[in-house]
Amino acid sequence: MALVGVLALQGSFNEHIAALRRLGVKGVEIRKPAQLDSVASLIIPGGESTTMAKLAEYHNLFPALREFVKMGKPVWGTCAGLIFLANKAVGQKTGGQELVGGLDCTVHRNFFGSQIQSFEGELAVPELASKEGGPETFPGVFIRAPAILEVGPEVHVLADYPVPSDVLDSNSTIESPEEKIQSEKKVIVAVRQGNLLGTAFHPELTADTRWHSYFLKMANDVAEGASTSIIAVGVDLGLNNQPRNDLPIYRSIEN
Numbered sequence: 001m002a003l004v005g006v007l008a009l010q011g012s013f014n015e016h017i018a019a020l021r022r023l024g025v026k027g028v029e030i031r032k033p034a035q036l037d038s039v040a041s042l043i044i045p046g047g048e049s050t051t052m053a054k055l056a057e058y059h060n061l062f063p064a065l066r067e068f069v070k071m072g073k074p075v076w077g078t079c080a081g082l083i084f085l086a087n088k089a090v091g092q093k094t095g096g097q098e099l100v101g102g103l104d105c106t107v108h109r110n111f112f113g114s115q116i117q118s119f120e121g122e123l124a125v126p127e128l129a130s131k132e133g134g135p136e137t138f139p140g141v142f143i144r145a146p147a148i149l150e151v152g153p154e155v156h157v158l159a160d161y162p163v164p165s166d167v168l169d170s171n172s173t174i175e176s177p178e179e180k181i182q183s184e185k186k187v188i189v190a191v192r193q194g195n196l197l198g199t200a201f202h203p204e205l206t207a208d209t210r211w212h213s214y215f216l217k218m219a220n221d222v223a224e225g226a227s228t229s230i231i232a233v234g235v236d237l238g239l240n241n242q243p244r245n246d247l248p249i250y251r252s253i254e255n
């Protein structure tokens with residue numbers, strides 16, 4: 001059975017591993033380039049992208065991560081992980097940071113503001129609901145969250161979100177491409193481009209495992225081509241599984 005890697009340098013990698021476990025799938029912690037050879041797909045978690053990039057650089061992970069993406073292996077970036085996957089990031093710290101790239105989009109690193117402007121919002125998720133069942137909305141946990149400002153033609157938008165008014169006000173002096181976004185008053189918060197998935201929020205901090213099962217199915221489709229399966233036989237990826245809350249969950253869908 002093919003394994004799912006979770007980049008474990010910093011941030012919410014344990015929570016992703018716990019979410020995978022609730023679906024009956026083992027997540028493998030990845031800290032070194034050679035470990036990527038043992039996994040068929042990868043989750044890059046949220047955290048702090050500058051710190052994560054420094055650690056990735058220290059461990060010489062960037063070339064191997066880029067190769068992993070280039071080989072067409074499924075990769076899902078959440079929050080800081082989304083920033084890693086983007087071809088371009090704005091609002092970076094002085095000197096910028098290295099990116100893995102591959103996802104044809106521009107992200108704003110802290111679009112929704114500082115840590116205290118973190119929030120929860122219900123997202124309309126038509127594609128997720130049609131593939132995974134369950135409610136038409138998903139509880140988005142946005143922690144000092146990025147947003148996607150522009151996407152290329154190959155990128156499929158899976159969710160957007162209205163820009164909160166305080167964010168609109170505080171961004172009022174910045175030029176394009178934000179200006180364009182302000183007139184639309186919505187930003188993109190979830191995308192898919194081939195085998196790359198990006199979410200600006202943190203699904204691993206909720207009890208709703210549909211983004212994880214969506215990603216596992218993406219990974220499984222690729223693995224099937226290579227005649228190896230990620231999903232354990234008999235494991236149902238639907239919402240019927242009772243979540244095992246073996247790590248604290250920020251917010252459960254039941255309450």
Ligand SMILES: NC(=O)CC[C@H](N)C(=O)O
Nearest residue numbers: 046047048049079080109
């Ligand atoms: N929760 C998160 O991953 C926040 C990401 C943060 N905006 C960064 O630049 O890294």
